[in-house]
Amino acid sequence: MAQAVRTGYAQPHEKEYFRKDGSRLPVIVGLAMFEASSKEGVAFVLDLTERKQAEEKIRESERRYREVQTELAHANRVATMGQLVASIAHEVNQPIAAAILNANAALRWLNIQPPEIEEVRKVLGSLIMDANRAADVLGRIRRHIRKAPPQKxxxxxxxxxxxxxxxxxxxxxxxxxxxxxxxxxxxxxxxxxxxxxxxxxxxxxxxxxxxxxxxxxxxxxxxxxxxxxxxxxxxxxxxxxxxxxxxxxxxxxxxxxxxxxxxxxxxxxxxxxxxxxxxxxxxxxxxxxxxxxxxxxxxxxxxx
Ligand SMILES: Nc1ncnc2c1ncn2[C@@H]1O[C@H](COP(=O)(O)OP(=O)(O)O)[C@@H](O)[C@H]1O
Ligand SMILES: [Mg+2]
Incomplete structure (x- = not known):
């Protein structure tokens, strides 16, 4: 009212009222005076219930569509990974085998008299790299079959x-x-x-x-x-x-x-x-x- 009296016009805006039964009533309210600072004009209050419901329906079906897309994308990822399992198993197996070799080497360097500490240090370093390689492969697989919203x-x-x-x-x-x-x-x-x-x-x-x-x-x-x-x-x-x-x-x-x-x-x-x-x-x-x-x-x- 104050704005309309000042400028002759009030920007229409959306509002919600409660009905007696507690349900919400969305409306849009607007007001225009016939002339600025005059005392007569028109006002309207439009019930937006149907429009809001239609909008909600669209949002819901869009959400459902995105959900189905995500599910299919996930199913496809899992299926593709399934085809790759044999070669991935091989890829993980290699660094694990190398880690075992390095662990055995470390034991041998420790068992000689006197123990070759410097050599032990070296093979343990390689062993850590082997283990990291195996962990990297598994990390990549996990990232690829995860079901998560995209991250830009x-x-x-x-x-x-x-x-x-x-x-x-x-x-x-x-x-x-x-x-x-x-x-x-x-x-x-x-x-x-x-x-x-x-x-x-x-x-x-x-x-x-x-x-x-x-x-x-x-x-x-x-x-x-x-x-x-x-x-x-x-x-x-x-x-x-x-x-x-x-x-x-x-x-x-x-x-x-x-x-x-x-x-x-x-x-x-x-x-x-x-x-x-x-x-x-x-x-x-x-x-x-x-x-x-x-x-x-x-x-x-x-x-x-
Ligand atoms: N590189 C390609 N050479 C020949 N045909 C292809 C090729 N890529 C895809 N197609 C054809 O497109 C179809 C659909 O591929 P896609 O959507 O990946 O499903 P799928 O691989 O499960 O069949 C394949 O079945 C095949 O007939
Ligand atoms: Mg395919």
């Missing part, structure tokens, strides 16, 4: 790619594929969630390896590159020399539950695309000449 930060995409290649090295070796990388030095950082982006890389690498199962050994090539494109975005591409896509329509592979594999989930690429788009980028597929598939994505670089 500056991501060095080349380092992220190198780590995923390490992660899948056992699988790459087992598949007999030759890996070639072309990672431009000094690429600008990306603003995003490193684990999610690595999840995308992991999916693309696993798809490429699975696709190449069908071609004869010696012709299995995996090519991963990262560079800055003309638009100033980071462009990451994963190419293989497999049979290419089953259908002419490459968009089809991004549909949820589309799979040509007997035990496929068909969620990988659809999740990859939603992750990349949530980072402001694009993900698409194309056919390789003379054969094979390329799946690539762009990501806008971080601005300060």
């Amino acid at each position: 930060g500056a991501v060095d995409i080349s380092a992220a790619i190198r780590e995923m290649i390490e992660f899948t090295r056992g699988q790459i070796m087992k598949s007999g594929a030759l890996i070639r990388t072309q990672l431009k030095d000094g690429l600008p950082f990306i603003e995003g969630d490193r684990v999610e982006l690595q999840q995308v890389l992991l999916n693309l690498i696993m798809n490429a390896l699975e696709a190449m199962n069908g071609v004869s050994e010696g012709e299995r090539q995996l090519h991963i590159s990262a560079l800055l494109n003309d638009a100033g975005c980071v462009l990451v591409s994963v190419s293989d020399s497999g049979p290419g896509f089953a259908s002419e329509n490459t968009e089809q592979i991004f549909a949820s539950f589309y799979t040509t594999k007997p035990t496929g989930l068909g969620m990988g690429l659809s999740i990859c695309r939603s992750i990349i788009e949530a980072h402001g980028g694009h993900l698409w597929a194309s056919v390789n000449r003379p054969r094979g598939a390329t799946v690539q994505f762009t990501l806008p670089v971080e601005h300060h």
Whole structure:
């Protein structure tokens, strides 16, 4: 009222009242005088109950949608990790075996007369590094199957790619594929969630390896590159020399539950695309000449 008397107008604002039964009544209240400092005008009080309920419904379905997305992404991560278990077990086993060798060496240096303390110190140092290596592998696995909301930060995409290649090295070796990388030095950082982006890389690498199962050994090539494109975005591409896509329509592979594999989930690429788009980028597929598939994505670089 005071504002309206002064200026002839009161900014409409939302308010809540209680009904007699204690329930809330959301309203919007506005007031305008016919002239400033005059005593006549119009006021309105609009019941917002229906609009608020509609808004709440939208929020609820959006929340549910995000929840389902997170659950599917998690299921996909767990499924992918399951495929990697054998090679990861190998990766953890190596440093553990090395740690045992170093512990035995320490015992031998202690058992001779007089004990070689300096040597013991050295092998214990190596043993700590071995144990840390094993712990790192397990830490990486935990980060990758965690079910947590994304955490944004500056991501060095080349380092992220190198780590995923390490992660899948056992699988790459087992598949007999030759890996070639072309990672431009000094690429600008990306603003995003490193684990999610690595999840995308992991999916693309696993798809490429699975696709190449069908071609004869010696012709299995995996090519991963990262560079800055003309638009100033980071462009990451994963190419293989497999049979290419089953259908002419490459968009089809991004549909949820589309799979040509007997035990496929068909969620990988659809999740990859939603992750990349949530980072402001694009993900698409194309056919390789003379054969094979390329799946690539762009990501806008971080601005300060
Ligand atoms: N590198 C590739 N080469 C050929 N086909 C591919 C490749 N990547 C994906 N596809 C096709 O896209 C489908 C969907 O992939 P994805 O969403 O990762 O699910 P899944 O791997 O569980 O089948 C695959 O089943 C396959 O037919
Ligand atoms: Mg897949």
